[in-house]
Amino acid sequence: MTDLLVPLPIALPLAAAAILLVFAHNWPEGAPDAIAVVVSLAVAAICGLLLPRVAQAPIAYWFGGWQPRHGLTLGIGFVIDQTGALIALFIALLFAATFIFARGYMPEIGTYFQALMLLMMTGMIGFCLTHDLFNMFVWFEVMSVAAFALTAVRLEASALEGALNFTVVNSIGSYLMLGGIGLIYAKVGALDFSALAQGIAKAGANPVVTAAFCLVVIALLIKAAIVPFQFWLSDAHAVAPSPVSVIFSGAMVSVALYGAAKLYRQVFAGDPAVDFAMHHLMLGMGAASAIVGGLMCLWQRHLKRLLAFSTISHVGIMLIGIGLPSAAGTVGMIVYLLGHGLVKASAFMVAGILLATYGGIDELGLRGLARPIWPAGLALALAGLLLAGAPIGLMGQGATLIGSAAASAGDIWAVVAMTLGAALTGGAVLRAAGRIFLGLGPVPGEEEFEPTEREAETRRPFWLMFAPCAVLVLAALTSGGTVARFVHRAAGPFIHPDNAGILQGAAKLTGSGGIAPLPPDPHPLVPWLGLALALGLAAWDLSRQYLPHRLLSLSRMGVAPVWAVLSKAHDGIIGDYVAWMVAGLAVMAAVLALR
Secondary structure, three states: OHHHHOOHHHHHHHHHHHHHHHOOOOOOOOHHHHHHHHHHHHHHHHHHHHHHHOOOOOEEEEHHHOOOEOOEOOOOEEEEOHHHHHHHHHHHHHHHHHHHHOOOOOHHHOOHHHHHHHHHHHHHHHHHHEOEHHHHHHHHHHHHHHHHHHHOOOOOHHHHHHHHHHHHHHHHHHHHHHHHHHHHHHHHOOOEHHHHHHHHHHHOOOHHHHHHHHHHHHHHHHHOOOOOOOHHHHHHHHHOOHHHHHHHHHHHHHHHHHHHHHHHHHHHOOOHHHHHHHHHHHHHHHHHHHHHHHHHHHOOOEHHHHHHHHHHHHHHHHHHHHHOOOHHHHHHHHHHHHHHHHHHHHHHHHHHHHHHHHOOOEOOOOOOOOHHHHHHHHHHHHHHHHHOOOOOHHHHHHHHHHHHHHHHOOOHHHHHHHHHHHHHHHHHHHHHHHHHHHOOOOOOOHHHHOOOOOOOOOOOOHHHHHHHHHHHHHHOOOOHHHHHHHHHHHOHHHHOOOOOOHHHOOOEOOOOOOOOOOOOOOOOOHHHHHHHHHHHHHHHHHOHHHOOHHHHHHHHHHHHHHHHHHHHHOOOOHHHHHHHHHHHHHHHHHHHHHO
16 A cells, blocks of 8 residues: 555646646636645645655655666666655645645636646655656756746746746756766666665776766756855746745755755765765855855845845755764754745745735835734744744754754854854844834845835735745744654664665665764854844844944945945856856866865
């Protein structure tokens, strides 16, 4: 019975999307939304049923019954462990909440919106569960193509421009990934993760293997919007419909990082050059993303663009977790991924509520107008506190684990970067909540540099939009310690697949796959310092009219050069973005080659 459940999380949404399109003009009003919600909840239920069934050992499912024989792996398989089932469950629930939030959204495009969203969910879940490198690429493309179309679904000039940037940059990433797959297949002659891991172990330190890792992981870092590959994300988020932005920041970019962690842990771990790059280069890129994303977030007045740069900062924190050598960093990344997805999804829902209710999303233009919908303001303020690093809930526990792992490895500077990035993003969100919902801060702060266009979104009942938003932000307050302990128990086969028997490629896998105990938090005051800094930054911007003019002039003199450099880099020109990508590829290749 369990084996029959394994393909359903991808088969159900794929079939539902096809059925929605076949009968596109015959559905009664509201039926496509209801179908999408039911399918998402059904997928979540299936993943929930799989969780306890893979508690003792992961399950391998070979499509068409093509199991490995005599050491040869030709078939395509899914390997379901508790970590993969948990992430798939999270994705399905997030899509269900988004479909409820988006009920009645853009009725003029019929069922295309729901079909594309279901297709993107299929791609994400398949990406998380697959155990074959080329199959991972296929799901990567399914997810990407649906995302490209959803970004441009309004067919306006700004939407098409953002979608074009998104498409070009991520398509280049797809070509890089395909090139890396070709290299590794030429060297090892296999694509299944277990067969690849065994072939790479036999090859030892090999430049072809290292080059393949470089190309594949850069493709995933592009999708995750890690510096210097992050430029497309703010352009896409700013113009994408708010329900789509919920999924982009809540799941898509994080899922790409989950894929990078999975490939490193289950395929490339043990290669000296790869280990060096993961521990040093990834930490540096994560820290840079946390700080650059935080600074750019603080300077925005377009709420969706502000939240997009916040995403860049927080995926940088997750990348720091991946780059740390201990299992605690990876466990912390997974917990942080869940918490960040819930928080950021709720924040983008608030942005969608503002668009639908007031026809705009400019922080300065909305000053004080949103008092009547104060519950949305509470949700945004709570999201800001959690993004700032408040030591509660899933994000707080995830950050604690990552920070503890970084401190244990002697990378205190990574803890500083995490704290600074969280404080900058949290301060920006708290400032926006104070200005929009309380009418504070009549004098513009640093965000006056970034003007915005007027937007609008389909008006929908407030409580229908707010209900999933409230559920998500409250879910983010779930006991982080409880979830961390569950993830720690579940992460053994993910981090050490050889201990769980996965490398044997059996149909039913056995083994404990245990990992080291989680370390205690050696710096309990760090999150409170970050939260205090975030509150200070928000108070600074919202009380500028009371501050001495000379002090404001000095702060502007210090900010202006940094703003000039970063804003010039984020110029919206595709050629410049590609140049940054090439530079990032060159740096990673050089680090791997010199190692």
